[in-house]
Amino acid sequence: MEKRLVNYNKFKKIILILAIAAFSGISSYAKNDSDDLIEMPKNYPEKYTSQYVKQITPIYKSTGKEEVIYVALDMLKGTNGEFSRNAILGNNLSGKPVKIEFRDLGTISPDFANFDALGWKKNKQLYIYINPRHKDAPPGALAALLSHEALHQDEYNSLAEETYAWTMEAAVWYEIVKLYPESNEELHPLVDRENKLKKLFVRGGYSNKYIKKTVMANDGYKNLPSTSPGFEDL
Numbered sequence: 001m002e003k004r005l006v007n008y009n010k011f012k013k014i015i016l017i018l019a020i021a022a023f024s025g026i027s028s029y030a031k032n033d034s035d036d037l038i039e040m041p042k043n044y045p046e047k048y049t050s051q052y053v054k055q056i057t058p059i060y061k062s063t064g065k066e067e068v069i070y071v072a073l074d075m076l077k078g079t080n081g082e083f084s085r086n087a088i089l090g091n092n093l094s095g096k097p098v099k100i101e102f103r104d105l106g107t108i109s110p111d112f113a114n115f116d117a118l119g120w121k122k123n124k125q126l127y128i129y130i131n132p133r134h135k136d137a138p139p140g141a142l143a144a145l146l147s148h149e150a151l152h153q154d155e156y157n158s159l160a161e162e163t164y165a166w167t168m169e170a171a172v173w174y175e176i177v178k179l180y181p182e183s184n185e186e187l188h189p190l191v192d193r194e195n196k197l198k199k200l201f202v203r204g205g206y207s208n209k210y211i212k213k214t215v216m217a218n219d220g221y222k223n224l225p226s227t228s229p230g231f232e233d234l
Contacts, residue, residue, distance in 0.1 A: 043138040044071055045180045062097040063088060068135070069100050072142040075180065081147035081172040088146065093153040094126050100146070103129040111220075116193060117145050119152030126153060137190040140183025144173035144194050158228035163215045167208040169194070170201035 038050040048071050060070040076085040088098045106113030108120070108129070116134065120127040128149045134142065148169035151161065173194040177184045185191050200210040212234075215221060226234050 041068070043136075043182065043185060045075070045140070045182060048074075048139075060089075062090075064100045066100065066102065068137075068139050068142065069146075071139040072146055075140055075143040075176065076147060076172070079143075079147075079172050079175040079179070080168060081143060081175075084147040084150035084168065084172075087150040087153065088128075092126060092150070094121075094124050096125060098126045098128055098150065100128045100130070102132045102135050105129055105131055115220075116190065117149050119149045121153075121155050134190045137188050138183040138185050140176040140180050141173070141185075141188065141190040141194050144169050144176055145190065147172040154229065156228040158225050158231055158234075159215055159221060160227045160231040160234040162218075162221055162224070163208050163212045163234065164231055166197060166211050166215055167201065170197040170211060171206075173198050174201060174206075 040048060040050060040053070053067060053071065056074050057067075057070055060073050063069060063073065073085050073088060076082060088100070090097045092098065104113075105115050105118055108118070112118055115131060117128060117130045120129060128146065130142070130145070134145075148165040151165045151168060177198075183191070184195070186195065197211065200214060201207075204210040
């Protein structure tokens with residue numbers, strides 16, 4: 001009788017352990033399930049769930065605190081903007097990740113107040129400042145913009161450099177809207193910019209032909225030299 005009682009107590013202990021394990025599994029599943037149900041911004045591509053964004057955050061957090069920037073940078077993978085993505089992550093002339101933030105560009109200079117973005121160098125640190133009016137832009141449009149700004153890695157600039165950067169931006173946007181068509185929110189001012197660039201790119205036979213003319217006619221670039229280090233051909 002005593003032996004059977006011992007076995008019964010052992011049996012109860014096993015049942016209790018199994019019950020605890022099962023409850024833990026349910027709790028863990030429920031937690032993961034609820035994480036997946038967190039509503040992400042509607043202009044994020046479908047694959048950028050909260051879980052996926054958590055996974056990629058460690059890769060991009062050195063660039064700043066903006067989640068939408070992490071998504072934008074990740075969207076550059078597999079596009080012509082892969083070079084710019086790598087540059088922002090540290091493969092650039094400074095050897096450090098580029099810091100990215102939304103900032104009132106008019107506080108740097110009144111001349112920059114209406115710029116969409118600005119590449120900047122302070123001491124040995126590179127920055128990309130984006131006009132705050134684009135905080136709610138589709139990350140795909142921000143990805144195209146970042147592919148442009150990442151090419152400005154020193155204190156020099158030129159018409160040749162801007163032509164190359166604008167062409168990169170147009171080419172990346174052309175790819176983004178094919179990969180992530182939901183990015184093409186035509187009413188957003190940044191998307192409007194990107195679509196205008198894409199039209200010039202396509203009209204020029206997927207070259208810089210018409211983009212170059214637009215850069216040359218831009219009043220903001222009227223004092224730039226023709227070339228700069230790394231961009232010797234115009």
